[in-house]
Amino acid sequence: MELYLIRHGIAEEKHPDISDASRKLTKDGEQKTKKVAHRLQEMGLQFDVIASSPLVRAWQTAKILHNVGLSSQVEECSHLAPDGSIHDWVGDWLEPRNYSPSTQLAVVGHEPNLSNWAEFLVWGEVKGQLVLKKAGMIGVQLPETGSVFGRCQMFWLTPPKYLL
Numbered sequence: 001m002e003l004y005l006i007r008h009g010i011a012e013e014k015h016p017d018i019s020d021a022s023r024k025l026t027k028d029g030e031q032k033t034k035k036v037a038h039r040l041q042e043m044g045l046q047f048d049v050i051a052s053s054p055l056v057r058a059w060q061t062a063k064i065l066h067n068v069g070l071s072s073q074v075e076e077c078s079h080l081a082p083d084g085s086i087h088d089w090v091g092d093w094l095e096p097r098n099y100s101p102s103t104q105l106a107v108v109g110h111e112p113n114l115s116n117w118a119e120f121l122v123w124g125e126v127k128g129q130l131v132l133k134k135a136g137m138i139g140v141q142l143p144e145t146g147s148v149f150g151r152c153q154m155f156w157l158t159p160p161k162y163l164l
Contacts, residue, residue, distance in 0.1 A: 001099050003121075004047065004106040004156070005114040005138040006065070009033035011057035020082075025060045029134070032160060033061055036135045037068040039163040047071040047106040051093070053080035055110070061135070062108040071106065080109040086117045090148060101144050114138065124150020135160040 010029030012018060025033065050071045052062035058080065066074045079089035099105065107114075115130040118138045132138055139156030142148050 001101055001103045001105065001142040001144075002155075003140050003142055003152075004045075004104070005118055005132065005140070006061065006106055006108045007111055007114055007132045007134055007136050008053070008055075008058040008061040008108060009036075009064075009135045011134075021055045024056050029057075030060070030064070032164065033064045033135045034068070036160050036163045037065050037070060040065075040137075041068050041070055045070060046104065048073070048099075048103050050074045050106045050108060051077040051080060052108040053082075053084070053110060054078055055081060058108045058110065062106075065106065065108070077107070080107055080113075082110045082113060084109070084113060086113075086120055089117075094148075118154060120150075121148055121152040122150070122154050130157065132157075133159040133161075 009025045009032055011025055012023045047070050050062045050065055052058050052074060054076050062074050065071065077093055079093055111132055115132045116126045118130055118140060119126050121140050136159045137156060140152040140154050143151045
């Protein structure tokens with residue numbers, strides 16, 4: 001199974017009058033995310049499911065990916081919120097679905113979670129070495145059996161500037 005960890009696009013700055021959960025993509029963030037999505041489509045990517053953090057900026061990013069035709073299915077997943085846990089996500093969301101080895105799953109979330117998750121999947125620990133830029137993507141191949149932690153292979157790490 002291939003797992004694509006995608007960071008949300010450029011969002012509104014933090015402001016006391018706006019809750020973090022309500023921060024939207026900026027106009028520039030929407031435009032760049034659409035360009036990245038179109039480029040991914042041109043490259044032939046197709047996701048079986050796009051799972052998104054419930055925060056507005058991530059959900060907007062997931063909908064852009066969906067609207068471009070990268071997947072016909074978008075689902076909200078609370079484990080992808082900034083306070084989410086990879087252990088909870090694997091146990092509550094990934095394992096019960098019993099995906100086939102050919103599944104391509106995209107998750108849209110936040111930093112530093114996504115980079116930390118990728119490191120934990122690949123190395124079995126967080127080393128703080130990966131950084132995922134806004135609208136960037138990390139791809140990891142999950143093993144067909146057994147635990148995913150420390151047993152995945154990273155095959156993609158791309159900042160958006162290489163897709164624009």
